[in-house]
Amino acid sequence: MSERPAEEYFCGAITDAAITHQYFIQIVGVLGNVNQEASVHNIHTASMSLDLDKISEFLTALRGSAGDLPVAVRDQVKMEASKAETALASTPPNQGALRAALGAIGNVCEGAAGNLIAAGIVATIRQLGMG
Helix, strand or coil, X not given: CCCCCHHHHHCCCCCCCCCCCXXXXXXXXXXXXXXXCCCCCCCCCCCCCCCHHHXXXXXXXXXXXXXXXXXXXXXXXXXXXXXXXXXXXXCCCCHHHHHHHHHHHHHHHHCXXXXXXXXXXXXXXXXXXXX
């Protein structure tokens, strides 16, 4: 894992392939009377594993740039980053807690309108597949 300046990391120097989603939608209708039991079952499952190395790199860059965030945002981001680091360090990494912490960081930073670092953090979280 290479170290990058936070400004380079959050200003779009990292480019990855776009995430694509495929949706298969079925419409089932019934015309007429149904005298016996009738049921339709659709089960949709989507999963995406997290790139733990990229998340670790992101959290390192986040720690380096947190000082440039507004005070109220900075405190919340640091708290959620600590939760994410704890989830990442567990064996196996707790992906649910990691997703929750990264989502919370994104939500907090979305509220920091006009802050370039916060905007970069939100964009990077989206690249990691969290938004």
